[in-house]
Amino acid sequence: MDHKLSPELEDLRRTVEEFAHDVVAPKIGDFYERHEFPYEIVREMGRMGLFGLPFPEEYGGMGGDYLALGIALEELARVDSSVAITLEAGVSLGAMPIHLFGTEEQKRTWLPRLCSGEILGAFGLTEPDGGSDAGATRTTARLDEATNEWVINGTKCFITNSGTDITGLVTVTAVTGRKPDGGPRISAIIVPSGTPGFTVAAPYSKVGWNASDTRELSFSDVRVPAANLLGEEGRGYAQFLRILDEGRIAIAALATGLAQGCVDESVAYAKERHAFGRPIGANQAIQFKIADMEMKAHTARLAWRDAASRLVSGEPFKKEAALAKLYSSTVAVDNARDATQIHGGYGFMNEYPVARMWRDAKILEIGEGTSEVQRMLIARELGLVS
Numbered sequence: 290m291d292h293k294l295s296p297e298l299e300d301l302r303r304t305v306e307e308f309a310h311d312v313v314a315p316k317i318g319d320f321y322e323r324h325e326f327p328y329e330i331v332r333e334m335g336r337m338g339l340f341g342l343p344f345p346e347e348y349g350g351m352g353g354d355y356l357a358l359g360i361a362l363e364e365l366a367r368v369d370s371s372v373a374i375t376l377e378a379g380v381s382l383g384a385m386p387i388h389l390f391g392t393e394e395q396k397r398t399w400l401p402r403l404c405s406g407e408i409l410g411a412f413g414l415t416e417p418d419g420g421s422d423a424g425a426t427r428t429t430a431r432l433d434e435a436t437n438e439w440v441i442n443g444t445k446c447f448i449t450n451s452g453t454d455i456t457g458l459v460t461v462t463a464v465t466g467r468k469p470d471g472g473p474r475i476s477a478i479i480v481p482s483g484t485p486g487f488t489v490a491a492p493y494s495k496v497g498w499n500a501s502d503t504r505e506l507s508f509s510d511v512r513v514p515a516a517n518l519l520g521e522e523g524r525g526y527a528q529f530l531r532i533l534d535e536g537r538i539a540i541a542a543l544a545t546g547l548a549q550g551c552v553d554e555s556v557a558y559a560k561e562r563h564a565f566g567r568p569i570g571a572n573q574a575i576q577f578k579i580a581d582m583e584m585k586a587h588t589a590r591l592a593w594r595d596a597a598s599r600l601v602s603g604e605p606f607k608k609e610a611a612l613a614k615l616y617s618s619t620v621a622v623d624n625a626r627d628a629t630q631i632h633g634g635y636g637f638m639n640e641y642p643v644a645r646m647w648r649d650a651k652i653l654e655i656g657e658g659t660s661e662v663q664r665m666l667i668a669r670e671l672g673l674v675s
Contacts (some may be wrong), residue, residue: 291610292591293550294360294661295330295659298353298356298357298360301357301361302360302361302364304337305360305361305364305365306367308333308334308390308405309364309365309367309369310334310365313330313365313368313369313372314368314369314642316330317368317369317500318368318373318417318640319498320371320499320500321371321499321639321645322495322639324499324500325500326375326453326500326501326502326524327371327372327403327500328453328454328455329370329374331375331406331409331551331572332406334372334375334406335405335407336352336406338350339361339376339406340379340380340384340404340405340406340663341404341604342354342357342358342361342380342401343355343357343358343380343385344384344388344400344404348396348397348401349400349401349402349404349405350404351404352522352670354539354600354601355539355595355600356594356597356598356601358380358455358539358575359538359539359541359542359597361376361379361543361545361574361592362539363542363544363545363546363549364546365543365546366543366544366545366550367546367547367549367550367553367631368550368642369595369642369646370446370496370497370498370501370543370546370646371498371499371500371547371649372501373503373543374498374501374543375409375450375502375538377407377536377540377543378409378411378412378449378450378501379403379410380539381500381532381535381539382410382411382449382464383403383409383410383412383450383460383639384399384403384404384410385530385536386401386460386477386519386520386528386576387399387519387533388400388476389454389531389532390513390519390528390576391481391519392476392516394516394638395479395516395517395519399458400477402457402613407455408455408456408457408458408464408635409448409450409453409455409457410450410456410460411426411448411450411456411458411459411460412448412460413444413445413448413451413460413462413480414448414462415445415446415447415647415648416428416443416444416445417444417446417505419587421595423637426443426462426464426526426612427443427444428441428443428444428445428461428464428508429441429442429443429463429464429465429474430444430461430464430465431465431467432465432511432515434482435637436512436560437513437514437515438514439463439465439478439512439513439514440511440512440518441461441463441480441508441510441511441512441513442510442511443461443463443507443508444505444506444507444508445459445491445505445507446505446506447493447503447505447539447656448506449501449502449503449506450502450606451489451502452489452490452492452502453502454501455519456482457479457481457482458480458482458616459475459479459480459506460477460478460519460523461475461479461480461506462475462476462477462478462510462526462529463477463478464476464526465477465522465523465525466522468523468608472479474522474523474621475518475523475526475529476519476521476522476523476525476609477518477519477520477523477524477528478513478517478518479515479517479519479526480508480511480513480517482512482530483510483599484512484513485512486508486509486510486511486512487506487507487508487511488505488506488507488509490504490505490507491504492594493505494514494650495607496651497645497648497649497650497651497652498649498652499648500659504663508556511579517576519535533657534606535600535610535611537596537610537611537613537614537657537658537663538596538597538600538606538610538614539617540614540653540656540657541589541592541610541614541616541617541618542593542597542617543653544587544614544618544620544621544650544653545590545617546618546623546652547621547625547646548577548582548586548589548617548620548623548624548625548652549586549590550580550642550646551586551621551624551625551628551643551646552582552583552586552624552628553580553588554628554632554641554642554643554646555582555628555631555632555643556570556579558597558631558635559575559579559631559673562632569631570656572608575631576629578627578631581619581627581632584618585620585623585624588616588620589613589616589617589620592609592612592613593617594618595613596609596612596613597638606671607666608666608667608671610640611666611667611670612663612667613659613661614657614658615660615663615667617653618638618653618654618660619651619660620654621650621653622650622651625643625647625649625650626645626650628643628647629643629644629647
């Protein structure tokens, strides 16, 4: 892997960096405090083509790849994680399943609007009793042969982008039958927003990501056409594993951005904050702490870019994606803690970005596979788990 970005990717990085600092940074704190979704910022991200970065131009995309998406996510997360996770979930969980597994009709119906940011997509996987055990799905879908419709019943939780005014669809995993050994046949089905029986709960009261949308969803005899099946019937679980493998690279890039943002804020604060007659950055204790933070962010960047490069070149990347996600989420938490400490009392004040970063960091060790799951995956790839 060449450590230098191509001219096109460097242009993208600079463009998103400027957008994050000039547009997102001045406004996002107020949205965060009000727990309000930043529609205008998201619309501007759509106009920039960020939601279409890794998709073909024939479907309204930008013709890029996961490396391009990761670069955009990292730059956004250096300033704010709520807008970064809105993009990550909209692309990796909302649009990517349709791009990878959808029929030509499904792609042409949904992808142009998803790529433009006109609508957002969500992925309904996690359930109240499931958590990391996605194979324990209890949501069911039966095919009503008289009407040729799927009838869906169940509940999903912690679903990002699922209840905004511009949410257009949720792809739901549901048990559609049983295997010969009695195990569940899990399928993925597209449910358009507003379908009768599809209920979106009020937003969660969250510790962090307060300017993003996260809801519980319920399905009560929800009927959608049989043609809304995404991919093969009974292959929904395998599809979900593929989506999560790729999504972990995106989350790793986001976590790296948060870790780097903590460095950015700490350097600036250490130069301007004076104590005992000099900037606190003149103290070796502060210098060493920030140096360690930079080391971690830099290494996390190498890890996610390596995994992304393997993905886009068609090489195996499962282990590298898990390594990148595990390491970057860990250092995001570490750097957020240290940045808060460097800021002292001001780090506990919401007007300072590091307070927001501290609140946003922890979920990165949980979402899209907990740190424990990543270690399990790495051990399996090393041949230690049968």
